[in-house]
Amino acid sequence: MTLLEVNDLHVTYAGDPDVEAVRGVSFTLEEGETLGIVGESGCGKTTLAQAIMGALPDNGRITGGEIIFDGQDITHLSNRERREIRWERMSMISQSAMNSLDPVYRVKDQIKEAIQEHRDVSDAKSYERARELMELVGLDPDRVEDYPHQLSGGMRQRVIIAMSLALDPDLIIADEPTTALDVIIQEQILYRIKELQRELGNSMVMVTHDISVVAETCDSMVVMYGGELMESGNVDEIFNNAHHPYTLGLQNAFPSVEGEKRDLTSIPGSPPDLSEPLEGCPFASRCPFAAPECEETVPVQEPVDGHRVRCHEPVPFEQIRDRSGEDETWLSQNKV
Amino acid sequence: MAITEQSLNWDYDGPIMEVTGLEKHFPQSTGIIHQLIGGETSHVKAVDGVDMAIESGETMGLVGESGCGKSTLGEVLIGLQEPTGGSIKFLGTELDSMSDSQRKEFRRNVQMIFQDPYESLNPRFSVEQWIREPLEVHDMDNQDERIYEALERAELTPPENYIGEHPHELSGGERQRVSIARALVLEPKFIVADEPVSMLDVSVRASILNLLRDLVDDLDMGALYISHDLSLIRQMCDRTSVMYLGKVVERGPTEQLIKGPKHPYARALLDAVPVPNPDHNISEPQLEGEPPDPVELPEGCNFRPRCPFAAEECFEEPGLDAFQTADGEHAAACWRVETVDNM
Amino acid sequence: MSDQNTTALDSESNVDALDTELSTWRERQADAWRRRLAFLKREPMGLAGILIMLAIVLVAVFAPVIAPYNPTETDYGNSLEPPTAEHPLGTDSAGRDIFSQLVFGARPALQIGLLSAISVAFVGMNVGLIAGYYGGYVDDALMRLVDFAYGIPFTPFIIVLVALWEPSKWTIVGAIALLLWRQTARVVRSHVLNLKEKPFVKSARTVGASDRRIIYRHIAPNVLPLVFLYGSFAIAWAILTEAAISYLGFGDPTAVTWGQMLQSAQQSQALARDAWWWFTMPGIAIMLTVISAFLIGRGYEEQLNPELQEP
Numbered sequence: 001m002t003l004l005e006v007n008d009l010h011v012t013y014a015g016d017p018d019v020e021a022v023r024g025v026s027f028t029l030e031e032g033e034t035l036g037i038v039g040e041s042g043c044g045k046t047t048l049a050q051a052i053m054g055a056l057p058d059n060g061r062i063t064g065g066e067i068i069f070d071g072q073d074i075t076h077l078s079n080r081e082r083r084e085i086r087w088e089r090m091s092m093i094s095q096s097a098m099n100s101l102d103p104v105y106r107v108k109d110q111i112k113e114a115i116q117e118h119r120d121v122s123d124a125k126s127y128e129r130a131r132e133l134m135e136l137v138g139l140d141p142d143r144v145e146d147y148p149h150q151l152s153g154g155m156r157q158r159v160i161i162a163m164s165l166a167l168d169p170d171l172i173i174a175d176e177p178t179t180a181l182d183v184i185i186q187e188q189i190l191y192r193i194k195e196l197q198r199e200l201g202n203s204m205v206m207v208t209h210d211i212s213v214v215a216e217t218c219d220s221m222v223v224m225y226g227g228e229l230m231e232s233g234n235v236d237e238i239f240n241n242a243h244h245p246y247t248l249g250l251q252n253a254f255p256s257v258e259g260e261k262r263d264l265t266s267i268p269g270s271p272p273d274l275s276e277p278l279e280g281c282p283f284a285s286r287c288p289f290a291a292p293e294c295e296e297t298v299p300v301q302e303p304v305d306g307h308r309v310r311c312h313e314p315v316p317f318e319q320i321r322d323r324s325g326e327d328e329t330w331l332s333q334n335k336v
Numbered sequence: 337m338a339i340t341e342q343s344l345n346w347d348y349d350g351p352i353m354e355v356t357g358l359e360k361h362f363p364q365s366t367g368i369i370h371q372l373i374g375g376e377t378s379h380v381k382a383v384d385g386v387d388m389a390i391e392s393g394e395t396m397g398l399v400g401e402s403g404c405g406k407s408t409l410g411e412v413l414i415g416l417q418e419p420t421g422g423s424i425k426f427l428g429t430e431l432d433s434m435s436d437s438q439r440k441e442f443r444r445n446v447q448m449i450f451q452d453p454y455e456s457l458n459p460r461f462s463v464e465q466w467i468r469e470p471l472e473v474h475d476m477d478n479q480d481e482r483i484y485e486a487l488e489r490a491e492l493t494p495p496e497n498y499i500g501e502h503p504h505e506l507s508g509g510e511r512q513r514v515s516i517a518r519a520l521v522l523e524p525k526f527i528v529a530d531e532p533v534s535m536l537d538v539s540v541r542a543s544i545l546n547l548l549r550d551l552v553d554d555l556d557m558g559a560l561y562i563s564h565d566l567s568l569i570r571q572m573c574d575r576t577s578v579m580y581l582g583k584v585v586e587r588g589p590t591e592q593l594i595k596g597p598k599h600p601y602a603r604a605l606l607d608a609v610p611v612p613n614p615d616h617n618i619s620e621p622q623l624e625g626e627p628p629d630p631v632e633l634p635e636g637c638n639f640r641p642r643c644p645f646a647a648e649e650c651f652e653e654p655g656l657d658a659f660q661t662a663d664g665e666h667a668a669a670c671w672r673v674e675t676v677d678n679m
Numbered sequence: 680m681s682d683q684n685t686t687a688l689d690s691e692s693n694v695d696a697l698d699t700e701l702s703t704w705r706e707r708q709a710d711a712w713r714r715r716l717a718f719l720k721r722e723p724m725g726l727a728g729i730l731i732m733l734a735i736v737l738v739a740v741f742a743p744v745i746a747p748y749n750p751t752e753t754d755y756g757n758s759l760e761p762p763t764a765e766h767p768l769g770t771d772s773a774g775r776d777i778f779s780q781l782v783f784g785a786r787p788a789l790q791i792g793l794l795s796a797i798s799v800a801f802v803g804m805n806v807g808l809i810a811g812y813y814g815g816y817v818d819d820a821l822m823r824l825v826d827f828a829y830g831i832p833f834t835p836f837i838i839v840l841v842a843l844w845e846p847s848k849w850t851i852v853g854a855i856a857l858l859l860w861r862q863t864a865r866v867v868r869s870h871v872l873n874l875k876e877k878p879f880v881k882s883a884r885t886v887g888a889s890d891r892r893i894i895y896r897h898i899a900p901n902v903l904p905l906v907f908l909y910g911s912f913a914i915a916w917a918i919l920t921e922a923a924i925s926y927l928g929f930g931d932p933t934a935v936t937w938g939q940m941l942q943s944a945q946q947s948q949a950l951a952r953d954a955w956w957w958f959t960m961p962g963i964a965i966m967l968t969v970i971s972a973f974l975i976g977r978g979y980e981e982q983l984n985p986e987l988q989e990p
């Protein structure tokens with residue numbers, strides 16, 4: 001059953017100038033599934049996550065499209081109505097969450113607050129739940145007595161995960177949950193998140209810039225660039241049969257400890273300015289395969305077997321795939 | 337053979353940087369009462385007896401968990417922090433015994449690139465001022481030409497477009513190139529790169545890594561590349577040292593180490609690196625928890641309390657020669673390599 | 680800021696590129712100023728402060744042109760006149776023109792204010808920089824000195840100093856410099872503690888920069904906005920202090936200052952004699968100046984706070 005459906009979503013930040021950070025993104029998330037959202041810095045990942053969560057900054061507004069959660073259109077709910085869904089039914093682990101714990105309160109009091117905000121439970125019950133949650137994320141329950149500064153970065157991040165699980169949400173949105181951590185802690189936390197998901201059966205949106213994290217933890221994925229969706233589909237399909245030059249560029253730029261060592265490619269140039277309207281494909285200026293039509297019209301492509309690519313296919317996809325693995329391909333165009 | 341007494345021995349053909357038994361212990365601040373009653377100050381053993389030799393033209397990788405002492409080792413190597421024990425030799429000359437002018441020469445020839453491109457440039461300096469500074473400090477001639485050359489080497493071309501910029505006008509990748517240009521402008525012979533790409537976008541990482549690798553080759557520098565991620569180390573480094581709690585626990589040629597890690601810690605570190613392959617689902621972590629604070633270390637092997645393969649013999653401390661390949665290139669401080677290999 | 684374009688000039692690169700480089704550089708400088716001054720739009724009170732201060736400065740500079748009379752010229756025939764066309768703000772008991780005294784009074788007020796601000800900024804910044812950068816014993820010693828300065832009660836200390844030395848505006852400036860640096864020093868120090876751990880400072884040490892260079896070229900420019908903020912508050916304090924000291928009778932009796940005007944008004948019992956123009960006018964002048972200095976400081980502070988996180 002579909003839990004979350006996002007249709008042609010647009011989000012704009014008011015300012016001088018306005019920034020349209022999400023520009024028509026669509027995807028669906030099935031119950032119990034994990035969806036990865038990848039893309040480079042500033043492409044609108046966090047904005048998208050916040051829009052779904054109903055937690056956009058004050059100057060951010062949904063300017064088009066719809067978000068359907070469990071059959072209900074939640075795009076234009078009032079703040080009060082949103083708040084009921086938020087945390088109760090969906091929760092978020094935000095990008096810099098581990099620094100967002102309040103330094104002057106003990107961990108147990110912060111978890112208690114999170115619970116009592118939405119549920120009418122006694123202090124004693126909440127503390128009990130706090131200890132349970134700590135155990136769930138692999139921490140010693142006695143550490144609920146600690147203050148945040150007594151915990152390492154990795155432990156604080158686990159506390160945040162514990163808080164996001166406090167109300168048994170159906171959907172967890174994790175925005176770069178492990179970016180600031182080393183590989184050992186990252187593995188421990190991702191593994192724990194997956195284990196919990198298996199046990200509790202909730203769905204998850206995993207936002208990250210690391211495609212190897214998506215490969216290891218997600219069922220389907222969305223590749224974003226310049227606020228738009230470039231390619232989406234099942235993770236196996238995207239990794240084995242990617243079409244879009246940007247997706248391929250990312251894959252070839254990624255190092256691996258597996259297999260034979262190979263040279264990495266990079267994608268010269270920089271992402272588009274999201275304060276300007278864009279004709280054509282946002283990636284055109286950095287794409288070594290771009291043809292004139294790429295600069296002129298926005299490519300739209302019908303999904304085939306759930307695999308969607310937004311590319312004009314200026315060169316046959318076969319060729320794009322072959323040539324994108326070579327550094328010269330990317331260096332051949334003018335550097336910005 | 338030194339030309340004058342002051343100059344460093346540029347004909348030295350041993351490793352450009354060599355440390356033996358290197359230690360850096362930080363005194364731990366204890367309460368005043370503790371001090372009054374004459375309690376002993378305990379120490380954080382950030383670096384605790386490291387032997388390492390790096391040749392010209394070679395990049396040594398240094399990998400380990402957060403807090404294991406990588407940055408401290410890097411900073412001690414380039415003289416940014418004073419070691420509390422052991423010796424550092426640059427071009428065969430002991431750092432402690434250098435004359436003032438030799439020390440200045442040393443300063444000019446060892447440089448560092450830092451992790452955070454957003455904090456490692458002074459926000460009030462233009463690119464040109466920032467790159468000129470080392471030249472001013474060392475009173476070098478032909479400054480303008482050197483600045484241009486460094487910018488070009490760092491692939492910030494054409495240089496005219498960059499010299500007037502301030503950091504906030506540059507992207508993360510460009511900032512890191514500016515840091516590289518600044519480090520290169522003195523034409524150093526040894527460079528420490530401390531996680532130089534971890535805060536950069538994937539799409540520019542490769543270009544920075546390739547740039548660093550080419551520079552090490554072209555300029556025949558020695559380099560120490562620090563990261564917690566073996567997949568990045570693999571792209572950059574000829575040899576790799578694995579560090580745990582202030583000690584090197586395994587060292588070997590990078591490919592050999594990645595294909596067949598010997599120390600259980602190196603195995604865990606390798607296993608933890610996510611791979612961009614959907615057939616590879618996240619597996620149960622080999623290591624639980626986090627390393628203890630390097631204050632009161634366990635008796636015997638440091639890793640014993642976390643090691644899934646620990647045995648009786650591990651109560652005795654293994655040296656890096658506890659396991660060695662025939663050529664001596666690949667070594668691990670573990671008694672149980674053979675047993676574990678056969679498991 | 681002027682050495683930014685020298686490289687471009689020296690190199691043999693082509694002239695066109697250089698030209699555009701220079702003009703974009705100039706645009707950027709102009710942009711930077713526009714951004715720096717943009718806070719005025721957001722902070723109308725700050726703008727008001729600047730306008731008032733500007734007016735006072737103009738009055739001080741052109742005092743001889745603006746004042747209709749010599750402020751010290753007595754005219755006992757016309758003593759204690761209420762405002763008239765001839766004496767727009769009336770006269771005092773010796774027949775001296777109040778308006779002219781006010782106009783000339785702006786000069787010592789600004790001198791004292793600015794000199795105090797500069798000396799407070801200079802001492803406070805250097806103490807803060809050195810204590811914060813070197814830490815350890817240096818820090819301990821300097822911070823105990825700050826604590827000591829905090830322990831001294833402000834007004835009594837100044838009165839004692841003025842009584843010991845001769846009562847001139849220099850004494851007041853000196854006294855203020857001796858005391859008010861404490862706050863600047865403390866704030867600067869805490870910022871330095873933070874700044875010196877930044878990688879860019881490490882980077883400076885890596886290339887071999889001396890402590891002096893690191894302190895004055897790398898750290899100081901990043902605390903300067905703060906120093907400026909506390910300097911603008913020092914202006915206000917200094918003017919108030921001068922007024923208070925003069926009013927209490929410890930000022931220089933021959934000087935024409937607002938505080939001195941208040942003092943003679945009080946001595947001649949202007950209040951009892953209903954000569955309201957005599958004591959209200961200098962009061963208003965003092966208030967305006969002090970408030971404008973505070974408004975500038977406040978407005979700047981509002982602007983500074985986000986900027987301090989991302990300098």
Ligand SMILES: Nc1ncnc2c1ncn2[C@@H]1O[C@H](COP(=O)(O)OP(=O)(O)OP(=O)(O)O)[C@@H](O)[C@H]1O
Pocket residue numbers: 013014015019021039040041042043044045046047048057059060095209274
């Ligand atoms: N509150 C805001 N007001 C105006 N613009 C904003 C705001 N927040 C983000 N933006 C802009 O919107 C764009 C998308 O930002 P977003 O944080 O969603 O990117 P991201 O993909 O999460 O990047 P990162 O990987 O760096 O976290 C960026 O250009 C950013 O500068």
Ligand SMILES: Nc1ncnc2c1ncn2[C@@H]1O[C@H](COP(=O)(O)OP(=O)(O)OP(=O)(O)O)[C@@H](O)[C@H]1O
Pocket residue numbers: 182362380381382400401402403404405406407408409564629630
């Ligand atoms: N100036 C210092 N005073 C006291 N302890 C320190 C100091 N610098 C580092 N340490 C301690 O030394 C140990 C090693 O720190 P270091 O920064 O070298 O680790 P690292 O391997 O670089 O970690 P990361 O991957 O997080 O950068 C840590 O336990 C740290 O707390």
Ligand SMILES: [Mg+2]
Pocket residue numbers: 045046047095175
């Ligand atoms: Mg984000």
Ligand SMILES: [Mg+2]
Pocket residue numbers: 406407408530
């Ligand atoms: Mg480090």
